[in-house]
Amino acid sequence: MKCLAWIDGYVCDISEGQVPLEDRGYLFGDGVYEVIKIYNEKPFYLHPHLQRLQNSANAIDIEIPYSMEEIETEINGLIEKSECRGGYLYMQLTRGSAKRDHLLPEGTRPSMVMYVREFTSPASIEDIKPSSCITLPDERWMNCYIKSVNLLPNVLARHKAAEAGAEEAIFYRSGGIVTEGTRTNIFAVIDGVVRTHPESKLILSGITRMIALDILKKLDVTVSEAAFKLEDLENAAEVWTTSTGMEIAPVAKINGRPVSDTVPGPICKKLIEEFWKKVEAECYDGGKRRD
Amino acid sequence: MKCLAWIDGYVCDISEGQVPLEDRGYLFGDGVYEVIKIYNEKPFYLHPHLQRLQNSANAIDIEIPYSMEEIETEINGLIEKSECRGGYLYMQLTRGSAKRDHLLPEGTRPSMVMYVREFTSPASIEDIKPSSCITLPDERWMNCYIKSVNLLPNVLARHKAAEAGAEEAIFYRSGGIVTEGTRTNIFAVIDGVVRTHPESKLILSGITRMIALDILKKLDVTVSEAAFKLEDLENAAEVWTTSTGMEIAPVAKINGRPVSDTVPGPICKKLIEEFWKKVEAECYDGGKRRD
Numbered sequence: 001m002k003c004l005a006w007i008d009g010y011v012c013d014i015s016e017g018q019v020p021l022e023d024r025g026y027l028f029g030d031g032v033y034e035v036i037k038i039y040n041e042k043p044f045y046l047h048p049h050l051q052r053l054q055n056s057a058n059a060i061d062i063e064i065p066y067s068m069e070e071i072e073t074e075i076n077g078l079i080e081k082s083e084c085r086g087g088y089l090y091m092q093l094t095r096g097s098a099k100r101d102h103l104l105p106e107g108t109r110p111s112m113v114m115y116v117r118e119f120t121s122p123a124s125i126e127d128i129k130p131s132s133c134i135t136l137p138d139e140r141w142m143n144c145y146i147k148s149v150n151l152l153p154n155v156l157a158r159h160k161a162a163e164a165g166a167e168e169a170i171f172y173r174s175g176g177i178v179t180e181g182t183r184t185n186i187f188a189v190i191d192g193v194v195r196t197h198p199e200s201k202l203i204l205s206g207i208t209r210m211i212a213l214d215i216l217k218k219l220d221v222t223v224s225e226a227a228f229k230l231e232d233l234e235n236a237a238e239v240w241t242t243s244t245g246m247e248i249a250p251v252a253k254i255n256g257r258p259v260s261d262t263v264p265g266p267i268c269k270k271l272i273e274e275f276w277k278k279v280e281a282e283c284y285d286g287g288k289r290r291d
Numbered sequence: 292m293k294c295l296a297w298i299d300g301y302v303c304d305i306s307e308g309q310v311p312l313e314d315r316g317y318l319f320g321d322g323v324y325e326v327i328k329i330y331n332e333k334p335f336y337l338h339p340h341l342q343r344l345q346n347s348a349n350a351i352d353i354e355i356p357y358s359m360e361e362i363e364t365e366i367n368g369l370i371e372k373s374e375c376r377g378g379y380l381y382m383q384l385t386r387g388s389a390k391r392d393h394l395l396p397e398g399t400r401p402s403m404v405m406y407v408r409e410f411t412s413p414a415s416i417e418d419i420k421p422s423s424c425i426t427l428p429d430e431r432w433m434n435c436y437i438k439s440v441n442l443l444p445n446v447l448a449r450h451k452a453a454e455a456g457a458e459e460a461i462f463y464r465s466g467g468i469v470t471e472g473t474r475t476n477i478f479a480v481i482d483g484v485v486r487t488h489p490e491s492k493l494i495l496s497g498i499t500r501m502i503a504l505d506i507l508k509k510l511d512v513t514v515s516e517a518a519f520k521l522e523d524l525e526n527a528a529e530v531w532t533t534s535t536g537m538e539i540a541p542v543a544k545i546n547g548r549p550v551s552d553t554v555p556g557p558i559c560k561k562l563i564e565e566f567w568k569k570v571e572a573e574c575y576d577g578g579k580r581r582d
Contacts, residue, residue, distance in 0.1 A: 005312055019317055021296055021308030021404060027383070028442040029320030060447060090391060092318070099408070100381060102442070102449035102474055113312060117390070139433035141444050150441040151319040151393070153432050156351060158393035183393055 004082045005115035006074060011081065014115045020097040023111060028102070029150040031094030032056035035244045038087045038116065039283035040290075041079055046072065048207050049244075052147065053093065059146045062095050065110050075114065082116040088245060089116050092149065119245065121289070125272060130252035130263040131167040131241070135230060136160060138171035138179050138202075145201050154182040168241060170254070173202065176230040184241035184249070185209040189267055190232045198225040208242035208275075215274045221267060238265035248272045295373045296406035297365060299356075302372065305406045311388040314402060319393070320441040322385030323347035326535045329378045329407065330574035331581075332370055337363065339498050340535075343438065344384065350437045353386050356401050366405065373407040379536060380407050383440060410536065412580070416563060421543035421554040422458040422532070426521060427451060429462035429470050429493075436492045445473040459532060461545070464493065467521040475532035475540070476500040480558055481523045489516040499533040499566075506565045512558060529556035539563045 005017035024030035034053045037044045050068055057064050066074070075089060091114040098105035122128045140153045157169040161182070170186055171179045179197050180186055185206040187196045194216055197203050216223045233239065239251040239259050248271050250264035264272065280289055296308035315321035325344045328335045341359055348355050357365070366380060382405040389396035413419045431444040448460040452473070461477055462470045470488050471477055476497040478487045485507055488494050507514045524530065530542040530550050539562050541555035555563065571580055 007312065014312065017312030018309035019312055019314075021298065021305065021310055021406065023310075023317065024446075026310055026314065026317045027324075027440060028446050029440055030443055030446055033318075060443065061450065102446050103453055104446070104450050115312065141432050142430035143444070146443075148443050149318060149320055150443045152321055152351065152437075152439050152441045153434070155315075155319050155321055155393050155395070159352065159395050162394055 001083045001085065001087065001116075001118055002081070003115065003117050004078055005113065006078045007113045008111055011078070014117070017113070017115065019111070019113065022097045022100060023094055024096060024098065025092060025094030025111070025149060027100050029148065030060070031092055031149045032060065032062070032147050033090065033092040033149055034147065036075070036089045036091070037119075037244050038079055038084050038089060039121070039279050041083075041085055042283040043075055043079065043089060044279060044283055045207050045211070046075065048210070052205065052207065053091070056147045057093055059143070060148065061104065062093060062110050064093060064112070066112065071112075078114060078116055084116045084118065086120055087116055087118040089114055121247065123289075125264065125269060128250065128264070128272070130250040132165065132253040133168045133170050133181070133251050134161050134164045134166045134255055135233070136169045136171055138173045140171070143201055144179070144203055145199075145205060147204055158182045166253075168251075170233070172230050177227050178230060178233055179203050181241055184243040184246065187212065187240050187242065188228060188233055188236035189238040189265065190228055190236050192222065194221055194223045194267060195228045195232070196225055197227050206242055208244055208247060211275065211278065212242050212248060212271055215271055215278070216267075219270060219274065238268050240264065240268045240271070248275050292374045292376065292378065292407075292409055293372070294406065294408055295369060296404065297369045298404045299402055302369070305408070308404070308406065310402070310404065313388045313391060314385055315387060315389065316383060316385030316402070316440060318391050320439065321351070322383055322440045323351065323353070323438050324381065324383040324440055325438065327366070327380045327382070328410075328535050329370055329375050329380055330412070330570050332374075332376055333574040334366055334370065334380060335570060335574055336498050336502070337366065339501070343496065343498065344382070347438045348384055350434070351439065352395065353384060353401050355384060355403070357403065362403075369405060369407055375407045375409065377411055378407055378409040380405055412538065414580075416555065416560060419541065419555070419563070421541040423456065423544040423547075424459045424461050424472070424542050425452050425455045425457045425546055426524070427460045427462055429464045431462070434492055435470070435494055436490075436496060438495055449473045457544075459542075461524070463521050468518050469521060469524055470494050472532055475534040475537065478503065478531050478533065479519060479524055479527035480529040480556065481519055481527050483513065485512055485514045485558060486519045486523070487516055488518050497533055499535055499538060502566065502569065503533050503539060503562055506562055506569070510561060510565065529559050531555065531559045531562070539566050
């Protein structure tokens with residue numbers, strides 16, 4: 001496949017893609033983004049992602065300079081040109097390029113860029129490598145529901161996780177309330193109930209989080225969108241993360257301590273299987289996933 | 292003058308300056324910056340700014356790819372080429388360009404860009420227009436001492452100020468503790484003592500803040516780097532902001548209420564005069580400031 005970028009309509013190889021020095025995305029992190037998974041040359045759950053992009057843009061007062069129909073056409077066109085069977089599409093909307101000033105510029109056209117990259121999803125449950133996590137105080141701002149590119153705290157926390165030999169950091173706020181990961185939502189099975197932080201300003205409303213909740217409800221698993229604490233996490237029977245890239249990802253260790261003997265646990269395993277069925281229904285006409 | 296940009300050694304007009312789409316500054320706000328005032332073609336307090344850039348870079352684990360001597364040479368060269376008599380130099384250091392991943396990339400060379408823009412400083416105290424401020428909860432992250440380009444909360448607060456007809460928003464944390472402005476440090480004269488939030492992780496260690504403290508101490512004004520509250524601000528005899536761009540800037544109104552009858556007040560006025568003497572000593576060989 002070709003890793004192509006689309007920069008306000010201009011298409012080039014991603015390595016040649018450039019943005020203006022005075023783009024407010026670069027100078028202020030004044031922009032929002034989405035990552036959309038591609039299976040079999042098709043974007044997965046495209047409309048919820050575009051709706052969330054619109055929500056993020058509204059939250060920071062950026063007007064999207066294209067209609068949703070135009071964006072959908074451009075996304076599909078770029079995926080087709082890229083010949084991407086399995087991968088993801090990254091899209092970023094910024095307030096555009098203007099002489100640097102904290103004050104919102106007037107008459108500046110916002111800018112949208114996207115690009116496609118290859119990404120291989122696991123072929124089977126056995127191919128999934130359960131992750132290790134650490135826990136860290138959530139020192140981010142108070143509006144984590146906005147999917148903005150102000151991601152430095154997430155980057156630094158991911159780095160701390162790596163230094164501890166882990167793949168993800170789980171954030172907690174005061175009182176030990178678990179919010180989310182650096183790029184994932186967190187689920188835990190506590191006393192037989194699947195728990196995850198409720199939608200609020202403190203977490204991103206993950207698309208995969210929403211899909212997981214839908215599946216669990218259909219499976220008649222007891223789910224509670226109620227915040228839980230670090231001590232609950234320590235006693236959880238199962239823990240997994242959800243994200244567009246890593247889908248449903250079982251957690252084997254937290255702060256070096258094993259979560260349970262069998263990872264993924266029974267609920268997580270069932271959830272992954274049902275998630276893949278959704279992928280097959282939406283992107284493979286109900287046939288088997290393949291690369 | 293010419294508004295020139297310097298992008299890792301490549302010099303062009305700022306309007307033609309571009310950075311890679313995959314620069315982590317653009318994708319994550321993974322970078323830090325400085326703004327340095329230029330008076331009479333000379334950078335003011337250059338070394339403290341470069342030291343702070345180094346501190347910010349250290350805090351987020353970015354290695355500056357040039358020596359301080361090289362940077363100083365390039366800054367002076369760019370100012371000279373720009374023929375900038377009065378203005379500022381903006382410089383931004385990012386972790387460089389790499390395939391997008393929260394994890395810090397290995398083997399990626401950080402990137403530095405700078406540009407020069409014109410900016411006119413007030414010629415006399417009478418030319419200064421005192422500002423209006425509003426107060427807002429400080430919803431930013433917990434590491435505001437790092438001068439990073441994760442500035443979306445500051446941009447949004449500046450926008451709220453503008454919507455209220457004000458030029459600046461003053462942030463307060465829980466308990467009403469005043470921290471700083473969106474792009475300024477805050478000083479208030481309370482019961483005859485000049486107060487400003489102490490250096491901590493919650494504020495930027497402003498260069499102009501430091502200069503103001505130095506001047507005040509030499510003037511034998513009683514100064515206390517001790518946090519104060521919103522209610523103290525309401526009863527302050529004088530309030531001003533400090534920043535590289537706006538220097539010492541008197542505040543006339545907070546949330547629509549006048550601070551005092553005379554703005555700038557006597558301490559602020561003396562501070563501005565002494566600040567300009569420092570500018571004249573450093574950049575005009577002791578002669579009068581002029582454009």
